């Protein structure tokens with residue numbers, strides 16, 4: 496029951512925040528989830544994107560914890576972050592700091608301009624972030640820290656320690672300017688600074704959900720997706736350390752526990768898009784890859800579509816026969832590719848056209864049906880007398896000269912075979928149509944109950960999934976074309992008697 500309370504609390508906080516912070520759903524989600532799972536969040540972006548304000552307000556949702564906020568500069572000293580030296584200790588010839596109210600006693604901290612941190616601060620900071628330990632003089636103490644929010648206008652400069660610091664942030668968001676004008680108006684005319692979050696998260700809630708999450712199993716399909724992602728990223732030269740993957744899986748567990756799920760399911764994988772990129776320009780590629788993976792699985796309409804197209808093509812191939820001589824239309828032209836190639840022609844730029852030709856019965860008949868009034872020449876030699884023949888006369892000419900018969904329908908044996916195959920495919924289509932509809936409903940339900948998937952992501956996932964419906968429609972249209980070919984080939988739906996009479 497407690498899990499359900501936490502889920503509602505998170506929903507309330509999200510709702511409250513999204514009325515004040517427009518277009519920041521993903522950042523709000525990630526910040527809350529980071530707090531719950533004890534991970535650090537980096538908000539990267541230009542000045543004026545309210546990064547600090549958002550982080551500050553998120554920190555205010557924690558009840559009963561210490562909050563430490565500091566703006567770092569290149570000249571910040573350890574005193575300012577970890578506390579002043581204790582004079583009493585110094586008198587005893589000992590070195591220690593009075594840490595009360597500074598980072599070592601904070602549950603949650605916001606470090607502005609985090610990559611300005613200099614070498615006098617970095618080592619202790621890294622130890623706190625990573626090991627949750629602080630070396631105060633001789634004493635090594637555990638710090639109560641849940642999460643650090645880092646804000647920065649830019650990525651760290653090339654520097655080993657700064658890169659190590661960057662690596663400590665599991666969640667990374669590149670925060671952009673507000674895109675929609677009405678949201679911008681809200682930002683200008685409302686005083687977001689005055690907003691005080693009314694729904695709070697207790698420190699105890701956080702500890703409890705973490706304990707619960709530890710035992711959650713991970714669905715096999717999620718394992719498969721993660722393994723695939725690892726391979727894919729490696730081949731794109733994006734390396735994620737094993738330690739990072741472990742943390743990621745832990746976050747997915749916490750997210751699922753808050754949802755009230757009994758295991759980590761496929762939809763939760765969507766969150767990975769904020770934990771895998773190193774450079775902002777990798778973001779979109781990774782996001783697309785993850786969404787594709789999340790939607791994949793289930794009914795594979797692609798295979799059925801290919802089978803249907805294959806059948807259609809083999810029927811057409813069966814109906815198509817080589818003509819005994821080339822037929823050219825007297826009215827239609829096509830570009831002569833050989834001659835218009837400037838390398839082959841001294842008159843470069845001059846387009847050469849030649850008459851449209853047909854070498855098989857199918858193309859010839861199709862053309863005739865489209866343009867019944869056109870006349871034809873037979874043979875490539877235009878001095879030929881047979882230069883103004885209508886379709887029937889061509890058929891007659893071929894019959895007389897070559898004893899050539901137009902093949903107008905499938906042989907009995909072929910037809911039986913194709914009909915059987917067609918029935919089988921039609922059955923598969925009906926089954927698939929029902930499957931896809933059921934899956935779509937199930938997907939909608941899964942998305943609705945997963946509070947961590949942002950509205951934008953949900954929309955995109957559904958859109959991607961619905962392309963399977965497009966496949967089903969295309970399959971249906973190919974199938975009806977096949978049915979027409981099998982019943983009475985539409986393409987040969989001409990006055991057959993007349994052709995035969997003429998022959």
Ligand SMILES: [Zn+2]
Pocket residue numbers: 824825826827862866869
């Ligand atoms: Zn023509």
